[in-house]
Amino acid sequence: MTPNDARSEGPAGSTVFREENHDLPVARLSVTLRLGAAADPADQMGLTAFAAELARRGAGGRGRTQLDAELERLGAELEVVPGYDSVVLDLEVLARNFEPAVRLLADVLLLPDLDEGEATKLQRETIAALDELRDDDSALAQRFFSHQLYGDHPYGRPLHGTEPSLTRLSAPLARRTLERTIAGGNLIFGLAGDVERDRFEAILARRFGSLRSGSTATEPLPTLRPASKLRLLLVDKPERTQSQILLGQPAPRWADPDFLPLQVAATAFGGTFTARLMTEVRVKRGLSYGATARLGQGRGARALAVTVFPSLVDTPKTLALVLELWRAWVEEGLTEDEVEFAKNHMAGSFGFHIATPEDRLDLAVAAEVCGLPRDYRERAVARIRAVTCEEVRGAMERHLRPQDLAITVVSTAKKLRGPLSKVFSGPIEVVPYGSF
Amino acid sequence: MESEQPLGAGGRIARKFRLANGLGILLLRDPSAPLIAYQTWFGVGSRHEREGKTGIAHLFEHLMFNQTEQLAPGEFDRRLEAVGAETNAATWVDWTFYRNSLPREQLALVAELEADRMAHLVVHDPQVTSEREVVANERRFRVEDDVDGFLSEQLYRLAYTVHPYRWPTIGWMADIEGITTEDARAFYHTYYAPNNATLVLVGDFEERAALDLIERHYGTLPSSNLPAEERIVEPPQTAERRELFIKPVATERLLWGWRGPGLAEEDHPAVEIAVEILASGQSSRLVRRLVIETEIASSLHMSVPEFRDPGLVELRVILQRGHSAVAAKALLDEEIDRLAATAPDEEELEKAKCRIEARFWHSLRPHDGKAEALGHYQTTTGDYRRLFRAAERVRAVAPAEVQRVVAHYLDARRRTIVTAAAPRRKS
Structure with a gap:
């Protein structure tokens, strides 16, 4: 069809x-x-x-x-x-x-x-x-x-x-x-x-014969102003033995030409079990059960975010490591082998996104809502394979801002605030977990 | 070929084979997507552990992704991810299984890698040390800092006195920290062998070619002398057991458990229907009464165990602010007693059957779902065809059977209750 x-x-x-x-x-x-x-x-x-x-x-x-x-x-x-x-x-x-x-x-x-x-x-x-x-x-x-x-x-x-x-x-x-x-x-x-x-x-x-015709204009989403500062929100919850850490920044929207090259970059950084994040955080150091980077897909700019959940004791060490990995990723870039590996993984695994009739329907509807081309599914693998190292580098340079990271940590503040301030020099705001 | 079983009306047929070394093979050709689900099910889970060494089945599952005599650490994942395959694993009470989802052209690669790690895994100290840390973190994630995981663990600890279902699959923290490299090696040599495994392939492949490939990679692997499993029978529970835990929860949470039938037992479908009538869907009796009408609870879930031996029928209730477990208990008892006293009418029974049938077919939609259902039934009950017989048996359950199983299994004297509540504030 x-x-x-x-x-x-x-x-x-x-x-x-x-x-x-x-x-x-x-x-x-x-x-x-x-x-x-x-x-x-x-x-x-x-x-x-x-x-x-x-x-x-x-x-x-x-x-x-x-x-x-x-x-x-x-x-x-x-x-x-x-x-x-x-x-x-x-x-x-x-x-x-x-x-x-x-x-x-x-x-x-x-x-x-x-x-x-x-x-x-x-x-x-x-x-x-x-x-x-x-x-x-x-x-x-x-x-x-x-x-x-x-x-x-x-x-x-x-x-x-x-x-x-x-x-x-x-x-x-x-x-x-x-x-x-x-x-x-x-x-x-x-x-x-x-x-x-x-x-x-x-x-x-x-x-649905009585459905009225017409449509409501979709308002353009407001432009997100960069915060231009590294900031940490410590969500205080009692009796935690572990911390949930989310760290990231806004990314380009799904229909943006830079989205796919940046997705390749994110896959190389933290999209697979053998990517940098998992290797350094889990395999080499056993600091967290999971360590992933994901790029959200939306009509507007969704998040590029890293997720890790170390023990409370290892939280400062893990946060420092992830920030350093992010810095190195942005400043030193990716090797050609890493880019090629990520592309092959994404192209090979694309079939899982369209494996069942329900999967294919979901993708078609999401692409329609987010303004992707009508042949998005048919051309996806070819487009992934065509991404160049230069395009990946360019997208990273245009969009990644290590100085603009938002960091959220859910953990027990009285045990963690002091140790965190030793590895994180930016502002730390503490809020109760029931406050929002 | 040992047996075959049609799947739905689409002409798909599952077929079972066995190699001379005992390896079971289940094949279901389904070319509806250019993919293959390739799963290896081992007949070993946390029930095969002993006290002091709990968690080894699960920790060992982590080690299986590491190093073999031919592959350096991490190469297994790297070679699969490089071609777009996705790989993972799960351990439960009765089994451990390894899953690969792959583009159809990568079948030979996966067969080679899976056969290799079934017989040639290498386990060293640094890997065990690192994975102990990872599993400890996983336990913090799933149990220590997750109130539902914590309650579930406490429920089984309290409900069982001798059966190995009383310890958690992830293991007690002290046991995880004490697992040694020697323990891991001994576990591997005891349980990881072709005569304790079933390969399940679902997807776009040619059956003859797949069998030849499997024979080539697995045919020479030696079988092992599996230890005879001691049959441990949990004594009947004769009085309610309960425990309260003070936790930083927003509202009170209850978890009830009654020992139910094993997956292959005749009563299992009737219990499934009873649970459907009581607590599945917005119009089920307990959801309507506690969540919608009285608003005592914010959510309520009930589940039937799919274990080889009797597991626990679980009822999980999250209360709304200002409501206590006592008020919820009265309503729960009333509704359960009502079904134990009076059989459901045909309309309510038919509704439950319809919902179970719909869920059954939906779960079989993806290749992975089909493979998982086949592997689970084969490994837990010894015959994958029970999956389809169970669906037929659901159709045949009569109203009086539902009433009988509720009266028999959901008896308050056989109940275990664990509750999590926030500390009381000082006035």
């Missing part, structure tokens, strides 16, 4: 992707709204996720309990998956029950109840989920790191908001948001699995 066969126009000017496959009797329909948490107003953090989740809690005259029961009777799961650049309604179902499940999804999208009582309940449940997150050190580190790195930029806002912002959200606000954004031009329908094309198109036309 060529890319043009897989992509077509759907109801009310929406975009449709299909990855038909009949090996197993299951199907998935994803409906992606091209607006995510990055579009939330600054004083209404979490609004998009809140509105979508509230729609999922009652639609077409069915309350939350009835809707859940009807979906589950069909062997279906309907989840709201919020993101910064999009929000997805993701339906997985036995293929024989595809149409009745899609009917329920269509009601969620087009006829949501948006009940006031459910809205209040959702606020409480979201705050409870935040309590759960605070017991997970990795998730906690990620939440604080994004805020530290991005500050007031939309990517610095938590997807589900904060306790104060949640109190400002309501059912009428959710209704206004959905009425403004649910339109054909803002939606991407994606099918993966055991449903034939004709049947799928007929179901889409039948169930």
Whole structure:
């Protein structure tokens, strides 16, 4: 199937992707709204996720309990998956029950109840989920790191908001948001699995025929101002035996020509088990179970970040080592062998990103949301192989700023602040782990 | 060929073979993507350890990525990563398995490397010292600083008195620190041999060519005299056991465990359905009652053990602010007792079966998922075909069976409870 066969126009000017496959009797329909948490107003953090989740809690005259029961009777799961650049309604179902499940999804999208009582309940449940997150050190580190790195930029806002912002959200606000954004031009329908094309198109036309056309202009993301200083945020949590460390800087957006060369550089630095980071931190010194560098993919500039989690005692030593490795990576660059190795690994492993119909669908939708070329998947391996050492060097020079690193450490401050200040000369800010 | 089993309606067939040295081979050709999942399942896990040496199965899994007689340290990973392959491993109570996901043209390379480390691994002091540190850090990550990992470990310690399931697969910290190079070598020579392993290949390959390749690389490896496994039977639990732990948690967390059936036991599918009815999905009884209606809990999960011997049916509850374990316990007891007293109606039963069926097929979508399911069933129960029989048995479970297994297995007298709560603040 060529890319043009897989992509077509759907109801009310929406975009449709299909990855038909009949090996197993299951199907998935994803409906992606091209607006995510990055579009939330600054004083209404979490609004998009809140509105979508509230729609999922009652639609077409069915309350939350009835809707859940009807979906589950069909062997279906309907989840709201919020993101910064999009929000997805993701339906997985036995293929024989595809149409009745899609009917329920269509009601969620087009006829949501948006009940006031459910809205209040959702606020409480979201705050409870935040309590759960605070017991997970990795998730906690990620939440604080994004805020530290991005500050007031939309990517610095938590997807589900904060306790104060949640109190400002309501059912009428959710209704206004959905009425403004649910339109054909803002939606991407994606099918993966055991449903034939004709049947799928007929179901889409039948169930989403009342979808209004039009689209909401996607606001350009604000430019992120470099902080121009190395800074460390110590998130204080009692009784830690280990520290969660995230360290990084903003990177170019996915559609930027420098993204791929920088991804090659990040892969060579910390993208494989034999890369520099893992070799120096784990294999040679046993300092951390994991040591990775990752480049985030998004419509705007996501993070290039290193993750390590050493014991509390080894935290200063590990942080000093990672900072030195980062400095050497940026200032001394990569060898030709390292670049070639990273390219071969990325080209060889690209198949895993498109191994299943669901994988292929996810990639097509993400590429569409982030403005990548339509032949992105078909040309990806050739593009990786064509990256030159000069392009890698150029991208590193243009984007990497060792003096602008944000460092987040989740650990026990009374034991760590003193030892950390001996290896880190920049400002150390200490905040309680429940403060954000 | 020893046996075969069709998979779904797509015409795919899993076939089982065995070499003269005892190596089991499971092949499932699936050319839907130009990839291969290549997994090696060894019949050794933490159940084969002894007190004082817990964690050795898992630590040894780390050492398998190091050095062989032919390959320098790190070369195994390097050669695979250079061609885009991804490699990892996992250790659990009944097994250890090594996974490779690879582009189809790299099958010969992986077969060569995997056969090499099955028989020619080299273990030296510096590697053991370094991996002890890495595993200690992994333990801090998964247990010491993770309240759920900590509670899970304490639950099994409390629920079992003699069976090896009572210690954690990652091992007690003191034991990890005491594992020696000699221990590691002895473990390797005892358990890592073709007659204690099954290769599982799923993906885009030709069956005959794959068998020839495997025969070439593994056919001459010697089998070993595996020690006879002592069958340890945990005595029945006759009274509830419980323990409270003070931890810096945002809200209270509960973990309950009841000894359930082994994976191959006849009751396993009925227990799976009972757990589905009680706690899987938003419309399940416990989620509706504790999370949605009363908002006592922020989340609630229940799981059925897939162990060879009876493992624990687990119920994990995270409470909302201001709610205590006592209030949650009353509601949990009430709902469980209700299912023990009255069989579910056909509609509720059918809903549970539908959900289990959907999850079953979704889990088999990727090559890795198929290989893992086949390897897990083969190694845990001795026959990969039970995977498909279990799906059929789920379809056949009657309402009264669900009621019976709830009354039998989820009996409060056979329950173990561990709770994590924050320290009380001074007024």
